[in-house]
Amino acid sequence: YQPLAEADPEVQQIIENETWRQFSGLELIASENLTSLATMEANGSILTNKYSEGLPGARYYGGNEYIDQLERLCQERALKAFDLDPKIWGVNVQPYSGSTANFATFTAILNPQDRIMGLGLPSGGHLTHGFYTAKKKISASSIYFQSFPYQVDLKTGIIDYEGLHKNADLFKPRLLITGGSAYPRDWDYARLAETAKSQGAYLMSDIAHISGLVAAKVQSNPFEYCDIVTTTTHKTLRGPRAGLIFYRKDKDAEMEGKINAAVFPACQGGPHNNTIAGIAVALKQAADPAFKEYATQIINNSRAMAEKLHEKGYKLQTDGSDNHLILWDLRPLALTGSKIEKICDLAHITLNKNAVPGDLSAMTPGGVRLGMGALTSRGMKESDMHKVAEFLIRVIDISLEIQSKVGKKLVDFLKAAESHEGIKQLHADVE
Numbered sequence: 001y002q003p004l005a006e007a008d009p010e011v012q013q014i015i016e017n018e019t020w021r022q023f024s025g026l027e028l029i030a031s032e033n034l035t036s037l038a039t040m041e042a043n044g045s046i047l048t049n050k051y052s053e054g055l056p057g058a059r060y061y062g063g064n065e066y067i068d069q070l071e072r073l074c075q076e077r078a079l080k081a082f083d084l085d086p087k088i089w090g091v092n093v094q095p096y097s098g099s100t101a102n103f104a105t106f107t108a109i110l111n112p113q114d115r116i117m118g119l120g121l122p123s124g125g126h127l128t129h130g131f132y133t134a135k136k137k138i139s140a141s142s143i144y145f146q147s148f149p150y151q152v153d154l155k156t157g158i159i160d161y162e163g164l165h166k167n168a169d170l171f172k173p174r175l176l177i178t179g180g181s182a183y184p185r186d187w188d189y190a191r192l193a194e195t196a197k198s199q200g201a202y203l204m205s206d207i208a209h210i211s212g213l214v215a216a217k218v219q220s221n222p223f224e225y226c227d228i229v230t231t232t233t234h235k236t237l238r239g240p241r242a243g244l245i246f247y248r249k250d251k252d253a254e255m256e257g258k259i260n261a262a263v264f265p266a267c268q269g270g271p272h273n274n275t276i277a278g279i280a281v282a283l284k285q286a287a288d289p290a291f292k293e294y295a296t297q298i299i300n301n302s303r304a305m306a307e308k309l310h311e312k313g314y315k316l317q318t319d320g321s322d323n324h325l326i327l328w329d330l331r332p333l334a335l336t337g338s339k340i341e342k343i344c345d346l347a348h349i350t351l352n353k354n355a356v357p358g359d360l361s362a363m364t365p366g367g368v369r370l371g372m373g374a375l376t377s378r379g380m381k382e383s384d385m386h387k388v389a390e391f392l393i394r395v396i397d398i399s400l401e402i403q404s405k406v407g408k409k410l411v412d413f414l415k416a417a418e419s420h421e422g423i424k425q426l427h428a429d430v431e
């Protein structure tokens with residue numbers, strides 16, 4: 001046995017650099033978090049060596065007695081973390097990621113070219129919910145299925161539930177998908193269930209972003225209304241990178257078999273047992289009372305950040321946030337998300353450019369997305385969020401000053417930003 005530092009100092013060095021980057025800067029990417037050391041230990045364990053195609057008790061390989069225990073434990077903890085009755089709900093813990101969890105779900109319950117409706121990408125939806133552009137079908141979910149996205153109301157930024165209901169009546173979807181990656185408000189599942197029921201459609205919720213908040217019961221509960229709930233495990237849930245599919249067993253006796261067969265062998269091969277161990281550890285933590293405190297703090301932090309930016313007169317999508325993320329509309333400032341993302345990188349603040357509803361170009365989106373998960377996991381509270389908001393306000397002020405001097409072209413802007421004294425100072429202050 002040779003430790004990594006001796007076996008491969010190059011990779012070791014990159015890991016050390018990335019560790020330094022994650023902890024010395026401010027991490028505001030809404031889809032990221034800082035998972036626990038215990039989760040990382042499980043995820044980096046010897047379980048990576050084992051093949052175990054199939055399900056507990058029914059594998060295609062020998063030597064799976066401990067892997068069976070592990071997968072069953074993970075399933076039990078997944079149901080417990082979301083307070084689900086095992087007689088009503090089942091869960092598949094094998095999906096490699098959120099995208100594969102979603103595609104396996106479609107494979108299980110749809111036929112090719114069936115109709116689906118998900119929240120449009122410019123409205124804060126996710127690629128895997130049927131995204132396409134005028135020129136091209138981008139996601140496999142729009143290549144293999146007919147997709148007709150619903151949108152938010154451009155004035156309020158809130159989902160246009162009425163428009164969705166009317167369009168569903170025309171389009172007649174087989175599957176209605178809720179959930180998104182840049183939607184800062186809670187969801188009205190009762191209303192969505194009404195629409196799905198009126199069409200005899202399945203209702204699926206992809207709670208990838210908010211699953212930690214749902215587990216802690218600080219967001220509405222999609223399990224009350226949905227047939228299927230999918231999630232990633234690495235965002236607010238704070239586990240390793242993977243996905244889960246929860247399905248109702250009580251309404252359709254065949255659902256369990258359909259979901260399991262869609263994950264393996266239809267979409268995947270052998271489960272990543274090291275990851276399943278990491279998920280199990282994270283789910284144990286999610287059932288602990290401390291997790292509820294963390295999830296509550298995420299929401300308080302998000303509100304504190306939104307209040308500070310709102311107070312300064314900046315435009316936030318929906319004027320605030322109910323969850324872990326804020327979508328900041330930079331268009332009134334004549335700045336783009338790309339510029340702010342780059343300038344924040346220089347100051348060691350990590351966030352991402354994001355389309356805001358009504359954006360004309362996806363290449364130069366008019367907003368940025370801020371997420372509070374990672375900073376909350378570092379123990380930050382409302383007063384820290386006010387400080388981070390002040391850093392972001394300095395970024396805006398510097399950007400406006402640079403833009404007024406060099407004009408709007410991104411190359412000129414970045415060149416001026418690199419040598420700007422204010423940004424150098426900000427970088428030092430952030431660290």
Ligand code: PLP
Pocket residue numbers: 031096097098099100102126128179180181206207208209232241242243
């Ligand atoms: N679903 C939603 C709502 C997401 O936000 C994401 C990722 O950001 C995914 C699915 C895809 O997850 P993954 O990157 O694990 O494939």
